[in-house]
Amino acid sequence: MSESPSLMISPGPHLKAELTTKQIMWWVNASLVPLFCWAITIYGLRVVGLLISGSLGALVGEGLVNYLRKQRQTMLDGSAVLTGLLLVGTLPPGMPLWMPSVGGFVAIVFAKMLFGGLGYNVFNPALIGRAFLMATFPLAMTTTWLKPFEAVTQATPLNVWKLEGVFFNNTLHLFLGLRSGSVGEVSVLLILIGALILLFKGIIKLYIPLSVLAGLLAIAFFSGNALFQFLTGGLWFGAFYMATDYVTAPINPKAQVIFGLGIGILTGIIRLWGGYPEGICYAILIMNAVTPALNHWFRPTRPEQMGAPS
Amino acid sequence: MDMQDELSTFSRGGIVTDDRKTLTSGKPIERFVPKEVVIPLIQHLGNPCRATVARKAKVTRGDRIGNAIGGVPIHASVSGVVKRVALQPHPTLVEAEAVVIETASELQEPVWEEVSNWEELSKEKMLEQIADAGIVGLGGATFPTHRKLNLPEGIKVDTLILNGAECEPYLTSDHRLLLEQAKDVVWGAVLIAKIVGAQRILIGIEENKIDAAEILNKAIAKINPSQKVFVVICKTRYPQGSEKQLVEALTYRAVPSGKLPMHVGVLVQNVATAVACYSAIRYRKPLLDRMITVTGRGIMEPKNLIVPIGTLVQDIVDFCGGLHPRTVKVISGGPMMGKALGRLDCPVIKGTGGLIFLTVEEVRREHYGPCISCGRCLDACPLGLEPNQISIYTEAGRQLETESFGTKECFECGCCAFVCPAMRPLVQFIQVAKQSFMTREVMHV
Ligand code: SF4
Numbered sequence: 001m002s003e004s005p006s007l008m009i010s011p012g013p014h015l016k017a018e019l020t021t022k023q024i025m026w027w028v029n030a031s032l033v034p035l036f037c038w039a040i041t042i043y044g045l046r047v048v049g050l051l052i053s054g055s056l057g058a059l060v061g062e063g064l065v066n067y068l069r070k071q072r073q074t075m076l077d078g079s080a081v082l083t084g085l086l087l088v089g090t091l092p093p094g095m096p097l098w099m100p101s102v103g104g105f106v107a108i109v110f111a112k113m114l115f116g117g118l119g120y121n122v123f124n125p126a127l128i129g130r131a132f133l134m135a136t137f138p139l140a141m142t143t144t145w146l147k148p149f150e151a152v153t154q155a156t157p158l159n160v161w162k163l164e165g166v167f168f169n170n171t172l173h174l175f176l177g178l179r180s181g182s183v184g185e186v187s188v189l190l191i192l193i194g195a196l197i198l199l200f201k202g203i204i205k206l207y208i209p210l211s212v213l214a215g216l217l218a219i220a221f222f223s224g225n226a227l228f229q230f231l232t233g234g235l236w237f238g239a240f241y242m243a244t245d246y247v248t249a250p251i252n253p254k255a256q257v258i259f260g261l262g263i264g265i266l267t268g269i270i271r272l273w274g275g276y277p278e279g280i281c282y283a284i285l286i287m288n289a290v291t292p293a294l295n296h297w298f299r300p301t302r303p304e305q306m307g308a309p310s
Numbered sequence: 311m312d313m314q315d316e317l318s319t320f321s322r323g324g325i326v327t328d329d330r331k332t333l334t335s336g337k338p339i340e341r342f343v344p345k346e347v348v349i350p351l352i353q354h355l356g357n358p359c360r361a362t363v364a365r366k367a368k369v370t371r372g373d374r375i376g377n378a379i380g381g382v383p384i385h386a387s388v389s390g391v392v393k394r395v396a397l398q399p400h401p402t403l404v405e406a407e408a409v410v411i412e413t414a415s416e417l418q419e420p421v422w423e424e425v426s427n428w429e430e431l432s433k434e435k436m437l438e439q440i441a442d443a444g445i446v447g448l449g450g451a452t453f454p455t456h457r458k459l460n461l462p463e464g465i466k467v468d469t470l471i472l473n474g475a476e477c478e479p480y481l482t483s484d485h486r487l488l489l490e491q492a493k494d495v496v497w498g499a500v501l502i503a504k505i506v507g508a509q510r511i512l513i514g515i516e517e518n519k520i521d522a523a524e525i526l527n528k529a530i531a532k533i534n535p536s537q538k539v540f541v542v543i544c545k546t547r548y549p550q551g552s553e554k555q556l557v558e559a560l561t562y563r564a565v566p567s568g569k570l571p572m573h574v575g576v577l578v579q580n581v582a583t584a585v586a587c588y589s590a591i592r593y594r595k596p597l598l599d600r601m602i603t604v605t606g607r608g609i610m611e612p613k614n615l616i617v618p619i620g621t622l623v624q625d626i627v628d629f630c631g632g633l634h635p636r637t638v639k640v641i642s643g644g645p646m647m648g649k650a651l652g653r654l655d656c657p658v659i660k661g662t663g664g665l666i667f668l669t670v671e672e673v674r675r676e677h678y679g680p681c682i683s684c685g686r687c688l689d690a691c692p693l694g695l696e697p698n699q700i701s702i703y704t705e706a707g708r709q710l711e712t713e714s715f716g717t718k719e720c721f722e723c724g725c726c727a728f729v730c731p732a733m734r735p736l737v738q739f740i741q742v743a744k745q746s747f748m749t750r751e752v753m754h755v
């Protein structure tokens with residue numbers, strides 16, 4: 001009899017589907033590439049600096065907390081970088097290059113690692129990062145939008161509407177992203193392309209994004225120009241990239257629809273009747289807070305009896 | 311038979327995966343007889359057997375060598391001389407008492423005489439012959455078949471389902487059995503249907519075995535039984551071959567949790583068990599051999615084999631060209647629900663469904679991470695349980711609070727852990743939680 005090799009003993013199942021957490025995170029990062037390439041094209045190379053700055057801040061935060069807590073290093077699992085990139089996606093392209101670092105660091109350390117790390121956070125870290133920057137550097141956060149292809153500042157269409165009551169009247173430009181706005185939000189078209197990649201890889205489902213859009217539309221009819229409301233601001237970026245974050249959104253499809261509608265409606269309310277021109281960031285954070293309750297109310301039903309005897 | 315418009319399947323959860331069956335699906339079943347067999351006296355649910363032979367006894371293939379009170383007997387699977395009766399390695403129990411038989415130099419199949427009037431035997435007579443033959447469920451559960459077929463008072467079954475789904479990836483021996491012994495399969499089904507009084511027989515196979523449908527239909531036409539027999543083709547989807555899922559796929563009847571298929575008028579039998587019953591009723595032939603798929607990248611020559619019960623895994627490895635140098639894992643059974651073997655010197659027993667040899671590339675060894683609430687496990691669970699919650703609570707030492715997530719109902723199909731991107735060992739967490747419930751119940755009694 002030949003020598004027995006040393007055999008691994010582990011419980012079943014002994015096969016595993018392809019997709020891992022790490023792959024999911026890197027796929028989401030990858031799906032942002034077209035979007036950011038567009039931002040670099042219209043707002044210039046400084047966008048690269050912002051992206052590096054934001055992800056570095058996030059990576060340092062993640063690495064530091066893991067190091068101090070002596071736990072397994074998770075810097076390369078793709079989720080810290082993703083938080084950094086998503087944060088920069090919500091920032092105006094003309095802001096000082098060091099600022100996203102601060103936001104990324106705060107996002108990771110306070111909104112993710114202090115809650116226990118990936119999987120345990122209640123609020124979307126990138127949006128907490130943005131909210132922090134908004135509170136700390138309000139001027140830079142509201143005045144450094146750039147005009148496409150020209151290195152001069154220009155207020156966003158939502159700002160112009162809020163302050164002067166004037167609508168941006170080129171729908172095609174809104175759709176393609178030929179306007180001033182945050183780094184990741186401007187091109188609806190490219191957000192849709194990124195979303196298609198994620199749909200194709202089975203990473204996101206449509207329950208949340210579609211309900212966010214529907215919720216906003218329901219309110220936007222009161223604004224006199226629903227199409228403008230629909231195509232502008234961070235709505236699409238928020239709907240497809242922020243609200244779909246697994247950890248901070250409910251699991252059950254029905255709960256996801258409520259969650260999405262809530263975000264859309266709150267966004268509309270903040271925009272129309274609130275003090276800020278843009279509302280999606282706070283709308284998502286508010287609905288994040290509702291997620292645990294939604295998870296508790298909506299659970300899978302276990303069929304006692306399905307179908308009739310044949 | 312009418313053509314099926316649409317393939318049947320169960321309604322909820324499950325997974326579709328590369329089934330890797332082509333490694334062996336085209337290979338006819340080969341017979342292999344080793345020089346020595348190790349036949350454990352405990353092989354299935356129920357009481358273990360006591361040896362009725364001692365060292366140096368001469369035995370013939372088919373002789374009874376172990377009896378159990380209330381259990382099923384065990385037979386010599388080869389002719390030869392008993393070398394010893396002693397503790398030996400066991401595939402699931404680490405070690406157990408076993409009869410070791412050295413195979414006589416020439417292998418002879420005894421002559422199995424046909425029972426006169428075998429088609430007309432009474433129900434009791436058939437059950438008795440099945441019990442004497444030592445037959446247990448060969449689909450994995452290893453429950454004594456004569457007991458499963460002896461329905462309790464008041465239970466009526468109108469449909470017999472023959473389970474030919476073989477939904478676990480890699481395994482192909484049931485498929486080969488359908489192709490090579492279709493007539494025996496149908497005969498087995500007809501006889502079992504007689505025992506339980508079912509008027510309808512549904513033979514469920516998955517789409518990847520569609521070539522078996524034609525052969526089965528021919529066999530049915532030839533035998534022309536009094537019951538209605540249909541071959542039903544299901545979508546290839548795991549765990550189609552699990553009893554409740556198959557019942558739903560084929561009859562649209564849902565088996566409530568905590569109940570068995572017979573409570574909705576259905577009895578399920580595996581195809582290999584049906585063939586064993588047929589041999590037991592027609593020839594009084596005991597269950598002596600086991601058909602297994604030997605496969606995976608870790609074995610040099612994958613094969614479908616029929617081996618005497620008690621054949622050592624190591625001998626099968628040698629017969630199949632040896633191990634690949636990078637083999638790190640050997641699974642007894644299917645890759646989803648089977649068990650990893652720690653050693654190769656243990657025998658094939660009645661419940662061994664296959665041997666799968668995986669190389670280091672096919673096995674994942676990354677750390678598992680935290681639950682990211684992606685919901686994939688909820689989508690995959692055929693029962694609508696919440697393995698994510700069970701795992702989180704169990705990780706926190708709160709496993710006794712998991713009952714409402716379905717811990718006790720889980721049948722450990724592994725779909726949830728298969729899809730989990732965080733690679734959480736969900737089935738293991740569930741087993742831990744189940745164990746705690748059991749311990750608590752014992753302590754409260
Ligand atoms: S192992 Fe249990 S919890 Fe997981 S999918 Fe199967 S039945 Fe559901």
Ligand code: SF4
Nearest residue numbers: 681682684685687730
């Ligand atoms: S599949 Fe894994 S990560 Fe996703 S919800 Fe279930 S346990 Fe959590």
